[in-house]
Amino acid sequence: MEPSIRDKFNESFSKEKYENLIAEIHKDFPNQLDFRVAETPVFVPKDLKIKLLQAANDIIEVILKPDFKEKTERAIPVNQYVPNENSHPHFLAIDFAVCKDEAGNLTPQLIELQGFPSLFGYQWYLGQKYRKFFYDPKNYTQYFNRLSMSSYVDEMKKVLLANENPENVILLEIYPEQQKTRLDFEITRQLWGIEPVCITKIKKVGRQLFYEKNGKTIEIKRIYNRLIFDDLLQNYPNLETNFKMTDDIEATWITHPNWFFRISKFTLPLLKSNYIPQSFYLSDLKAYPSDLENYVLKPLFSFAGSGVKLNISKEDLDKINDKENYLIQRKVQYEPVIKDVNGNLIKTEIRLLFVWEDNATRPKLVTNLARLSRGEMIGVNFNKNFDWVGGSCAFFED
Structure with a gap:
């Protein structure tokens, strides 16, 4: 999107470099990469960055209103309501399409939002690989709020662990070793010591939860929740577990499952902004x-x-x-703004990723995720057999 940076990147690009990047991921994490990595990061100029920040702020102001919970109560299905909800989510993921306004200037338009975590571990890793194998412009960063590669890890640790011993914190999924996002789970384990645990492996005693590791029974005090109710109900309707997500438990949810519904497509009609359709x-x-x-x-x-x-x-x-x-x-009309080495233009979507500590008054923007597409919609099914598409990372002008 920044022509001079894009030209320099494309001049430095080669298929061999890209293949070396992919090979290194497979070497670092054998049999873990299960989605397409785009050939390029997204370079975001300062004027678009400012608009993205304003758009996200417009959304956050609505979430902070005292009546937000009341207005979103209907969002939570009765049979999926989880007790002990906290005052705010620990994570926000807000997706924007890159478009053009009537004057021809780049502008973001909201696509979706989630009160749910995303690929916080994988994006940290992927950004480093782009910088290692390709042109790395100065004054561009994937982080926000003055965070660096190392301080980002520390920031995430505060939210995920909150001073608990890592072995008492789990990443909850259904058969995590089979999920397409299992690479992110493994990076999360290596960075923060959080073990991915299948819901079928959890034992409940009273209001306490336990799992086994290396023959040892360990109490669960925090649950980094990556399990989506719909996935569980649609794909595993007859699954028998000792622990059900709707149980009243002592462990703290990060983030609480109710926020997945409250901050979702359900929220869209409540939002008003020039950046929100x-x-x-x-x-x-x-x-x-x-x-x-x-x-x-x-x-x-x-x-x-x-x-x-x-x-x-x-x-x-x-x-x-x-x-x-x-x-x-x-x-929303996506504007193809990323030029590949053959001069073809590609659409992009940028997801801003926030964390929200327990006692913080507002969420904090920490990093991002980007996706590239040639298809009618962003997503795997619309981009089969294409190159220069898939998951990526945006670098913002500082």
């Missing part, structure tokens, strides 16, 4: 917008983009019986 709960509409071709339909309760319908008609909406479980959102 207009959204409406389908059940609130007395009449549909006259230009429905400019809207996309999204189910409130789904994950990984499932159920999204790009082209909708009045008839499509009329057929929906549970309108309270859907929203429509004004379409």
Whole structure:
């Protein structure tokens, strides 16, 4: 997006360097990489960075309002409500498409947001690999709030461990060794000593939870939750476990599962900003917008983009019986702004990643994730057999 930086990067790029980067990941973490790594990072100029920060701040101000919990109570399905919710999430992930405004300037537009963690370990690792193998411009960084590669690790440690012994903190998933994000789990284990543990391996005694490691029974005091209810219910409906996520337990959730629902697609209609496409709960509409071709339909309760319908008609909406479980959102026009070595232009989406300590008044922006796409949507299914697509990291002008 910064032409001079992009040109220098592309001049320094070679397929051999990229293959060496991928080979090193496989060497460092055999059989762990299960998603495509893009050939390039994203270089974000200062003016777009300022807009992204403002857009995120507009969202955070809504989350901080005293009535936010009341307005999002319906977001939590009754059978998935978890006791002992805290006052705010420990993590925020906010996704923005890079677009152009009417004046032709780059501008962010909100796509989705989550009160849920993302690839905090993997992004730390990937940023270093881009800097090692490719052109590394000065005054560009993947971190925020004056963090560095080492101080970022310390910042995450405070949030994840909160002075607990690492062995008393687990990363919760369902069959973590099978997940596409297992590389992030392994990096998390190496950086912060947090063991990935399957929900089937947890034992509950009263309100206390335990797991076994090297033949030793260890109490769980903090749960770094990476398990999504929908995944559990849809893909493992008959799974028998001693511990259920809805149990009343002593351990502290990081972050509490209720925030996955509160800060989600459900939140979109509550947000107002120049950087946020207009959204409406389908059940609130007395009449549909006259230009429905400019809207996309999204189910409130789904994950990984499932159920999204790009082209909708009045008839499509009329057929929906549970309108309270859907929203429509004004379409976002991604602007292809990243030039590959052949001069082709590629779309990008940037996810800002925040942490929120227990006693902090606001979340803190720490790093980011980027994704590149040639397809109609960002995502694996829309980018098969393409190069210069996949997961990446953005470097922001300092």
